[in-house]
Amino acid sequence: MEPARGTISLRGVRKTYRRRGREDFHALDGVDLEIPGGSIFGVIGRSGAGKSTLLRTINLLAEPDAGEVLIDGLRVDGSTGSALAAHRRKTGMIFQHFSLMASKSVWQNAALPLRLAGVAEAEIDRRVAELVTLVGLEDHAHAFPASLSGGQKQRVAIARALVHDPEILLSDEATSALDPETTRSILALIRRINRERGVTVVLITHEMSVVEEIADAVAIVDGGRVVEEGPTWRLFSEPRHAITADFVRAARRDRLADIAAAVDDMEWIGAHRYVARLDGTSATGIAAVADVAPDFRVLKSDIRAVQGRPQGYLAFETGAALTDAEQAALRVEALPR
Ligand code: ADP
DSSP states (O other), X not given: OOOOTTOEEEEEEEEEEOXXXXXXXXXXXXXXXXXXXXXXXXXXEOTTSSHHHHHHHHTTSSOOSEEEEEETTEEOTTOOHHHHHHHHHHXXXXXXXOOOOTTSOHHHHHHHHHHHTTOOHHHHHHHHHHHHHHTTOGGGTTOOGGGXXXXXXXXXXXXXXXXXXXXXXXXXXTTXXXXXXXXXXXXXXXXXXXXXXXXXXEEEESOHHHHHHHOSEEEEEETTEEEEEEEHHHHHHSOXXXXXXXHHHHHHHHHHHHXXXXXXXXXXXXXXXXXXXXXXXXXXXXXXXXXXXXXXXXXXXXXXXXXXXXXXXXXXXXXXXXXXXXXHHHTEEXXXX
16 A cells, blocks of 8 residues: 555664764664654654754755665655755755744745745745745735744744645754744644645654644654654653653643643632543543542643543542542642642
8 A cells, every 4th residue: 555645764764973083973773763644743852862863864954874764655865866856845844943034025935945946936926825824924925034923933934844835844843942822823833734735744842742732643762762652642641661751741740830820819619629630541531530529610621632532631629638549540639729
């Protein structure tokens, strides 16, 4: 069977940097990954883990020195000349710091790759108009980057990354320089592009919350290797590797702090407050909360379907304290009075 459009396979990929006077350094040390066409795939890892290098082997900005890179089942590593150019057009890329040209308008920035490729003016106009609208910048088409917010700049970069109608969008920490609200709006745009245009998205980040928000599946990278991978819901509910567990713990701490702050000024009616973590299993969830605390009152919920499974947090109040066993079964944490 033919792989779906935008399927990426890395097989035994290694990338070695030679360093003068020191040992060779394997930034990637035998990476195997299957990224299904049309999915949103997250790559998480600490700084220096090899995430950027991994992303760059997909569009061959970094040529692997061993292993194979396949797109739609066809090998692309080792491509040169027009084959390499064609491959690069299939893969758009966005970056943390946007990489826009300050002297060019929104429109001109988005049009630039088409100009360089010698596309006819009428066709450039048609494609840029469509994309500037897609990213919501139709009223800013003639503005220059200096007058735009960070989120708007990233929208320009997204439009530019899509001008060749790529199969794949690579995102290198694209939301790391943005505030949480802007991050959410950019992630929503990326998800819409994935759904509406069938573009495979590979995003690298050091923030688990980004992955939790939109990725279907995640690989955790450390020391140039994939140490764990799986569906996003599974990694969050049952992290197996110590590094995954660290990322999940940190993400949970951040979310709990947000929720505690959100309910802080709400009037206490019940005597006890908890936050339940819904992990997509039937042992957690609103029905399970209702079983042990029938009088529960929802204070705040932050629940979304991750691959059809309800995941998230439910802050609630109840008259009677939950036992330790009930708290453990529901994955509940008490909020201080
Ligand atoms: P991450 O994106 O996870 O922070 P990178 O892929 O950027 O990690 O880098 C992985 C390792 O490879 C780092 O130790 C980095 O210093 C090294 N590295 C990356 N690019 C180069 C290069 N061009 N030359 C030498 N070393 C590099």
